[in-house]
Amino acid sequence: MRAYVSVDLEGMPFIASIEHLYTRGSLYSEARRIMTKVTLWVAEALHREGFDEVFIADSHGPMVNIEVENLPDYVYIIRGYPRPTSMVIGIEGASAALFLGYHAKAGSARATFDHTFASSVIDYIEVNGVLASEFLINAYVAGHFNVPVILVAGDQKLLEDDVARYAPWVERVPLKSSYSRFASISPSLEKIRKDLEEAVKRAVEKFKRGEARILKASYPVEVKIKFLGTEMADTAELLPIVKRIDGKTIVYKANDIIEAYKILELLVLAAARTAQFLRTE
Ligand SMILES: [Zn+2]
Incomplete structure (x- = not known):
């Protein structure tokens, strides 16, 4: 059984400055360490819950953020950009999907780094008449391949907005709550680790009971x-x-x-x- 984990950076805990986001930023090494830790805790929890393969799609910026030297043998890392269906490439064949470090869509008030795919380019994106976040579009790709999204961890604003609205069965783990585009509060990494481990357990139980639904966009x-x-x-x-x-x-x-x-x-x-x-x- 394979799990697929798509990982962004802006919705990770403690990521508050532009300096966190770019490979030459002065806080970038802190950011990638946090991103790596959070991702590996989730991978380990998935493995304990019976997933024998965990595909991790590094999905921020040039998509080479997660530190890869010390990965367990059941983990596979998708790195680099460009790639077709960017943040969710290779999701087909997975049994369940999880999105980590996700952020609110462009135009959201008081949400760190609110944007949709490219803050330098896009004001907003609508899919079938609905304002869409990266979460929603990526969940539709998962749905296209009949993969349910079972857990989303990231900015509180995204969780209470698009995730609760379009996928209420998804386990939601807040990693930060934002005061502004560049300020937020996060619990300690110790608490986040506990929250994530418990949420992965609940998400997998729901999935095994058949309660995780598939989110599909209408076609065309x-x-x-x-x-x-x-x-x-x-x-x-x-x-x-x-x-x-x-x-x-x-x-x-x-x-x-x-x-x-x-x-x-x-x-x-x-x-x-x-x-x-x-x-x-
Ligand atoms: Zn990003």
């Missing part, structure tokens, strides 16, 4: 993206399936969430490059 999928700049929408609409709605907003339809995700990634990469081009050349 309509994706609307509002960019932060008109030049980004100028680039996005070069793709024939993309329709321009207004200066900064585009919409497209895809056959399923996998196709929708791949197009989203392409548009984000194109928009980011367009913005960079204008700044530096």
Whole structure:
């Protein structure tokens, strides 16, 4: 039985400064140590609950954050970017999925590093008419492969917002509660370890009782993206399936969430490059 764990950084405990988020940031080594610890506690708990393989998708920034020198033999690490269906690549074939260090969607009030995929590019994303977080889109990918999401740990705002609303069966573990985009309170790592171990146990029990549901998007999928700049929408609409709605907003339809995700990634990469081009050349 395989578990799949997608790990982001902004929703991890104590991550409060921009310096935590970039590989050259002055607090980055602290951030990756915390991310590694939290992830391994969950992997160990899953192994104790009967999962003989734990796939871990390092899913923040360049996606090479988790320290890999001392991993148990049942752990596999997915590293590096770009990759198709970015934060949830390789989820097919897993029995259950867990998301760690997840954060609230772009535009959320008082939520650390609120964003959706790319804070330098995206104002908001709607999927089938609903404002979507990374959690929701990644859970739809899991659902496409009939994998239930059983636990989400991260910013309290995300947990009470998208997770409670769209996936009430999911075990929710708050790792931080935010005062602002750059300030939050977290319990000690000791308490977090206990909370995570207990929550993994409850999540796996629910899963074994068949109470973990599959979250599915309806198909075809309509994706609307509002960019932060008109030049980004100028680039996005070069793709024939993309329709321009207004200066900064585009919409497209895809056959399923996998196709929708791949197009989203392409548009984000194109928009980011367009913005960079204008700044530096
Ligand atoms: Zn991230």
